[in-house]
Amino acid sequence: MSFNMTDQDQITSSNESAQGGKAVIEIKDLYKSFGDNHVLNGFNMTLMEGENLVVMGKSGSGKSVMIKCLVGLVKPDSGTVKVLGKEINSLDQQKLDELRSDIGFLFQGSALYDSMTVRENLEFPMRRHKEKLGVVADTEPLVREALDNVGLAHTMDLMPVELSGGMKRRVALARTLILKPKVILYDEPTSGLDPITSKEIIELMRSIQKKYGTSSLIITHDVDCARVISERMILLVDGINYAEGTYSQLSQSTDPKVDAFFKK
Amino acid sequence: MGETSTLFKGVKEFFIEIGDLSHFAARFFKEVLKPPFEFKELLRQCYQMGNRSLILVTVTGFIIGLVLTLQSRPTLIQFGAVSWMPNMVGISIVREIGPVITALICAGRIASGIGAELGSMRVTEQIDAMEVSGTNPFKYLVITRIMATTLMLPILVIYGDLVALYGSALVENLKGDVSFQLYFNTVFDALSFSDLVPATIKSFFFGFAIGLVGCYKGYYSKKGTAGVGVAANTAVVMASLLLFVIDFIAVFISDIFYEL
Numbered sequence: 001m002s003f004n005m006t007d008q009d010q011i012t013s014s015n016e017s018a019q020g021g022k023a024v025i026e027i028k029d030l031y032k033s034f035g036d037n038h039v040l041n042g043f044n045m046t047l048m049e050g051e052n053l054v055v056m057g058k059s060g061s062g063k064s065v066m067i068k069c070l071v072g073l074v075k076p077d078s079g080t081v082k083v084l085g086k087e088i089n090s091l092d093q094q095k096l097d098e099l100r101s102d103i104g105f106l107f108q109g110s111a112l113y114d115s116m117t118v119r120e121n122l123e124f125p126m127r128r129h130k131e132k133l134g135v136v137a138d139t140e141p142l143v144r145e146a147l148d149n150v151g152l153a154h155t156m157d158l159m160p161v162e163l164s165g166g167m168k169r170r171v172a173l174a175r176t177l178i179l180k181p182k183v184i185l186y187d188e189p190t191s192g193l194d195p196i197t198s199k200e201i202i203e204l205m206r207s208i209q210k211k212y213g214t215s216s217l218i219i220t221h222d223v224d225c226a227r228v229i230s231e232r233m234i235l236l237v238d239g240i241n242y243a244e245g246t247y248s249q250l251s252q253s254t255d256p257k258v259d260a261f262f263k264k
Numbered sequence: 265m266g267e268t269s270t271l272f273k274g275v276k277e278f279f280i281e282i283g284d285l286s287h288f289a290a291r292f293f294k295e296v297l298k299p300p301f302e303f304k305e306l307l308r309q310c311y312q313m314g315n316r317s318l319i320l321v322t323v324t325g326f327i328i329g330l331v332l333t334l335q336s337r338p339t340l341i342q343f344g345a346v347s348w349m350p351n352m353v354g355i356s357i358v359r360e361i362g363p364v365i366t367a368l369i370c371a372g373r374i375a376s377g378i379g380a381e382l383g384s385m386r387v388t389e390q391i392d393a394m395e396v397s398g399t400n401p402f403k404y405l406v407i408t409r410i411m412a413t414t415l416m417l418p419i420l421v422i423y424g425d426l427v428a429l430y431g432s433a434l435v436e437n438l439k440g441d442v443s444f445q446l447y448f449n450t451v452f453d454a455l456s457f458s459d460l461v462p463a464t465i466k467s468f469f470f471g472f473a474i475g476l477v478g479c480y481k482g483y484y485s486k487k488g489t490a491g492v493g494v495a496a497n498t499a500v501v502m503a504s505l506l507l508f509v510i511d512f513i514a515v516f517i518s519d520i521f522y523e524l
Binding site: 071109112113115 | 396
């Protein structure tokens with residue numbers, strides 16, 4: 001039973017939301033199943049330019065599957081996924097790789113390459129996109145700038161195993177920034193971190209968004225993260241966008257399924 | 265009824281596994297000649313696989329040569345054929361024991377290592393991160409590793425053969441007063457082109473099989489960290505079995521040519 005926010009709460013339509021600019025991500029009627037497990041059942045979403053959109057949902061609700069559909073890591077069963085005006089599923093590999101250079105992806109567990117130093121981790125995404133960055137040989141200034149942004153320039157020659165969880169997440173964020181993406185996708189950016197480090201990461205996300213004017217899609221089940229960073233939120237329940245609105249609108253909802261997210 | 269269905273399920277899973285492995289191998293051949301080529305990573309993998317297996321191959325080869333000679337000596341003395349020792353040991357090491365033992369050692373050392381490494385990269389989303397950054401992880405991780413094992417195993421086999429022959433020569437020198445020079449001259453006189461070529465060719469196939477199985481198991485590792493252990497373990501078992509199948513086919517084919 002889908003909860004219609006329009007009837008019960010003041011909801012902002014996705015197209016009217018945020019700055020009212022152009023859409024950078026559009027998902028329409030997205031379906032994805034794994035065997036008998038129907039993960040996404042007609043999910044719809046629009047992310048506007050410069051907007052911070054948070055998608056919240058329980059563990060296993062399909063948040064990560066949805067975000068992976070946006071970069072072509074998971075092929076949907078049906079539906080359309082447009083990123084920066086391009087339909088992801090109709091792109092050939094070369095075009096998809098080109099588009100991916102405009103999309104930053106912060107993975108849940110940081111996903112730093114264990115066998116490479118921090119410097120090599122940051123240089124790795126540049127291998128295929130040197131033309132875009134205008135880099136010929138010396139990648140050092142770009143690596144240093146990206147690490148400076150997250151306050152970790154001194155870790156350049158360390159291995160990931162020598163970093164704490166929070167530092168790994170920040171280095172991963174620096175790696176995400178190195179290609180100067182237009183959209184950044186955050187998959188559970190604060191999961192597994194202590195409250196203080198989580199706050200630092202959230203602050204970092206906000207400062208990056210201000211500095212580079214990127215659009216951000218944040219997947220989380222951390223209510224505090226959603227409260228601080230979101231301009232608009234979508235609650236993903238049973239594979240659909242169950243409720244949509246600002247944090248204050250949703251947190252005051254009387255719907256039990258929505259309320260369950262905000263109960264302390 | 266229950267046993268029949270379990271057996272049927274097992275057979276079905278076996279054929280699915282073979283099908284998936286064949287599909288993985290087909291993808292390797294499809295992508296191996298397509299640019300971009302990851303030469304730097306290939307060299308790194310060659311160095312890692314060759315260098316890190318060297319001590320293991322040295323110790324194993326030396327002991328095999330030593331033991332084979334010690335075990336054969338009493339029987340050959342009984343038949344008055346101890347002078348045939350270098351010929352017998354040389355041919356058996358070069359044609360069969362050297363390649364198979366070295367490949368089995370490498371299956372344990374390299375296939376499990378690749379399975380665990382790629383499996384861990386899969387469960388920690390490093391492979392996904394690579395794909396999102398615009399790098400084809402199959403080319404960067406799989407093709408380089410399979411190429412490295414295919415190229416390095418024949419070199420390790422030749423090296424292992426030489427070490428095993430040295431171990432054998434040492435025994436003959438200490439127990440039979442045979443000089444090293446005489447021993448090696450006899451060995452190389454006994455060996456012909458038809459002994460070396462099939463052994464070297466099958467070593468390439470052994471290397472390919474080790475890399476292929478290790479990568480296949482690691483690349484499609486599932487079920488979290490437990491899956492990494494399973495990937496490493498099954499990679500060794502599957503690679504070892506595959507080595508014996510390849511060895512049987514290689515011996516069968518070379519035997520046909522030998523008779524011709």
